[in-house]
Amino acid sequence: MNNFLSELSDVLFLDIETASCEPGFDALPGRLQEEWVKKEKLIKKPEEDIAEGSLFFEKAGIYAEFGKVICVGVGYFKFDKEKGELIFRTKSFASDSEYDALFEFSELLRKKQWVLCAHNGKEFDFPYLSRRILINRIPLPEPLQMAGKKPWEIRHLDTLELWKFGDYKHYTRLELLAAVFDIPTSKEGIDGSQVNDAYYNQNDLQAIREYCLRDVLVTAQIYLAFQGLPPEIEFEVINLDLDQE
Numbered sequence: 362m363n364n365f366l367s368e369l370s371d372v373l374f375l376d377i378e379t380a381s382c383e384p385g386f387d388a389l390p391g392r393l394q395e396e397w398v399k400k401e402k403l404i405k406k407p408e409e410d411i412a413e414g415s416l417f418f419e420k421a422g423i424y425a426e427f428g429k430v431i432c433v434g435v436g437y438f439k440f441d442k443e444k445g446e447l448i449f450r451t452k453s454f455a456s457d458s459e460y461d462a463l464f465e466f467s468e469l470l471r472k473k474q475w476v477l478c479a480h481n482g483k484e485f486d487f488p489y490l491s492r493r494i495l496i497n498r499i500p501l502p503e504p505l506q507m508a509g510k511k512p513w514e515i516r517h518l519d520t521l522e523l524w525k526f527g528d529y530k531h532y533t534r535l536e537l538l539a540a541v542f543d544i545p546t547s548k549e550g551i552d553g554s555q556v557n558d559a560y561y562n563q564n565d566l567q568a569i570r571e572y573c574l575r576d577v578l579v580t581a582q583i584y585l586a587f588q589g590l591p592p593e594i595e596f597e598v599i600n601l602d603l604d605q606e
Contacts, residue, residue: 369438371477372518372519373504374584376576377486378432378553384561389427397427422557423485426490429459430539431560433466434573436581437484437553447596451577453570460497467494470502477504477506478518480535480580487517520583539579541587549575555566 378539385388389397398413404420405411421427439448454469456462480485491505507515524538525531539546551559551572559565578598585594 367518370440371474371476372437372478372584374436374478374483374577374581375478376434376488376573376580377430378434378491379422379428380431380557380560381418381485382427382429384418386417387549393427395565397421400423400424400427418557418561425489425496428489428493430463430493431455431459431556431566431567432573433462434570434577435448435466435469436574436577438581447594447599448526449578449596450601451510451574451598452601453574455566455570455573457566459493460499463490463494463497464499466490467499467502469506470504474516475504476518478520478584480538480583481519482523483522490542518584520580520587523587535576535579538583542583543592544579544582544586546579548572574595574600574602577600 386394386397391423394414398418401413401416401420405416419426422429427543432453434450434451434453436451439450440446441448452469454462454466460533477487487505491507492499494501495506504516519535520535524533536546538544551565551568552571556572559568586592
């Protein structure tokens with residue numbers, strides 16, 4: 362158990378929330394407008410007859426070339442030997458300046474040889490973060506670097522991939538895994554489909570922070586369940602954001 366707790370402290374659980382890079386299609390530079398129109402033709406339904414740019418607000422946030430990171434939520438376990446307690450510390454990096462949020466997150470990654478863990482992280486979170494970090498002209502932190510590395514040298518865990526057990530046709534939502542493992546839902550307040558509206562129309566970055574950190578906690582609990590730990594395992598959650606208020 363001690364070895365497991367020691368290794369667990371090296372795992373950085375994370376989740377990102379993204380939005381379109383601009384509040385509307387018309388705000389895009391001309392070159393990006395042209396590229397979005399081409400993208401839109403590929404993603405719209407065949408039967409849809411839509412005006413150019415009409416899908417931008419709804420869809421652009423999932424593409425790193427047309428979106429931006431508005432929040433990175435992280436969490437990690439630490440075992441307090443004196444109290445004999447397991448603690449889960451969480452923190453969010455969120456700002457109206459994507460550069461500031463990504464720079465602070467990158468600095469965290471440089472402090473330790475983290476193992477990164479996210480749900481669908483290998484398909485979404487890790488590549489999206491890497492692309493946006495480079496677009497912001499920030500040096501890519503080592504945990505996100507993949508070029509020249511052997512597969513076993515890449516320290517990425519993905520709870521979706523772990524759950525597939527080699528079944529590459531199978532996609533399972535984080536919320537479904539939470540339900541089957543009887544883990545409290547993270548879908549309180551807003552959900553992922555409402556992030557763009559919360560950011561641009563409601564100006565509610567705090568609600569986005571809270572939603573993001575709830576997903577981080579659920580991902581961490583699912584990872585513990587994958588290790589065969591009982592659902593009643595207790596740990597204290599400390600939100601480091603609150604120390605800054």
